[in-house]
Amino acid sequence: MALSNVVIIGAGICGLSTAISLHKLGVPFTIYEIRSEPSTIGGAVNLTPSALRYLDALDVLPELEQKGYPVRSIELFSIYTQKKFAELSFDNMPRYGFRAMRVLRKDLLNSLLNRLEKLGSHVRYGMRMSSINEDIQGGDTAKIRFEDGSVDRAGLIIGCDGIHSIVRTAYVQPSRKPIYTGLAAAYGLLPTSDIKSPIHFQDTSVNTSQSGSLIASYCTADKASMYFTALMQIESPTDTSRQGWRVRGADQESLRSDILARFKDGGIPCLKEMAEKVGELCLYPVNKLEPNGVWGKGRVVLLGDAAHAMPPQGESTGFAIEDAILFAHVLSKRAHLPVSDGAVTSDSLPIPDLITHYIELRRPKMEAAFKEADFRWETGKDGGWLAFKMKELLTPWFLWWYRGKWEKEFGEEGDVRNTEV
Structure with a gap:
């Protein structure tokens, strides 16, 4: 049948x-x-070259390209030294056909909804x-x-x-x-024009420390908006439900103070500005x-x-x-x-x-x-100085080791539509 x-x-x-x-x-x-x-929950998501290839096949990419910011690479910096110690590059158009993109989740969702409605289908x-x-x-x-x-x-x-x-x-x-992983993300958006200090990255940055990481990225095609996230090890609230996390996240003053205290030893001025000026922060537990x-x-x-x-x-x-x-x-x-x-x-x-x-x-x-x-x-997760320096030292080798795998997956040869079924 x-x-x-x-x-x-x-x-x-x-x-x-x-x-x-x-x-x-x-x-x-x-x-x-x-x-x-439609849900407006979520900040900005990273779309790899393979994800963009699939969205192109779904006829969603043309609209999305008008909204998201192209990402040539994700740069990794040490908050303490202000130096870049590693980079994940997507800038290989001959092989990938696409770069990456950072886009607001709601913009991606709306682009998919618009395409679905053009096809004559609707969500109940x-x-x-x-x-x-x-x-x-x-x-x-x-x-x-x-x-x-x-x-x-x-x-x-x-x-x-x-x-x-x-x-x-x-x-x-x-x-x-x-299962809660022990790490949570506090994220928000802010106008790029609010940042007066020099911005140290090209498209997207991951800024690491002993007490977590700060992610900063352009997330709109016109570079007018910045996405900011603090990834931190946080004990779960007594009420471990989603409502319990919402209650904890509602205390914006404490949340912002926690971020500033954790990363106070960082020497990258624009990150401190972002933490101070970012709009409402959403606290999201990282589960698996x-x-x-x-x-x-x-x-x-x-x-x-x-x-x-x-x-x-x-x-x-x-x-x-x-x-x-x-x-x-x-x-x-x-x-x-x-x-x-x-x-x-x-x-x-x-x-x-x-x-x-x-x-x-x-x-x-x-x-x-x-x-x-x-x-x-x-x-x-939070660790000592030695553990942090080891991570900083080994990350470039890790990215080099996996480069061949990612190049294959991001290229045409990694397209799941080529899978023998």
Whole structure:
């Protein structure tokens, strides 16, 4: 039987990328979002060359290029010496075809929404999923129930609802909960014109110290806005829920004072100015999901952070978009798609088997990425002077060691649409 309806839970970056990918295949879908309107949560995200390649394939990049700031490299500085000790370059157009981009998350989300609406599809907002039930007699659809009492049926359910995924906790693997890494990000935006001291970086900087790191980056095409983040080791509040973190973040004076105290020995004047002048700071705990989790069950699959949330490493947003692209690629090759597409093949797989196949293809890369991200974040916790200097010394060697891997992944040869399925 042809795949006649897909339900996507979550209208974030992963969910919208998935929806546009399905539209390209001619697969009918409905996308549900728990919030009452598009989310504005989040600061500025880094998009790697591969992420931009996929957004270009989704016809989203032309609009996004008018909003985001191109990143030729991420420069790493010591706050104490003010010297650059390492650099991750994206400036290889002949091989990559794209550079990187720093863009406000809301601008990326709106660009995806605009593309989806141009295709004639819309998000159903204010829909909180309550349960999923599959026909134990081997039926070809699953039932999704929402808290308002409405019900939908689908041959495939895709959970793109983030690290706190209801699809995962209500059905796929209820025991798999987010884990706080011990590090939190306090981020905000400010006008570039507010900074009177010389700005020491070209596009994006990571400024390291014993007590965490400060990230500063242009994030709009006109360079008018600056994105500022302090990554710090912070004890979790007594109330460990998201509300508990919001309460702690609401004390703006204490949060700003903490940042200034942690980095007071830094000798880069513009960073001190940013910490003093940045607008409202949002405090965000960095959580993760333990690896080797369950990503699919029956006719339900998890994509993006719902499946493999890891500490941010500059590629997390790209991984979510890549999930959508790869899953659509698997569908195009191994699923019973609508006959009008002429895509039904003799080696088509039943949906549960197709989900298993996708997971087998995707898991090795994501597990390796998790280990790499987890290692980097563990070394980012507060440490002594010797540990800091060792990190500063070894980072250039680490980037050199991984350069070949990243060059392959960022180039055409790393495109998941070339994956043999």
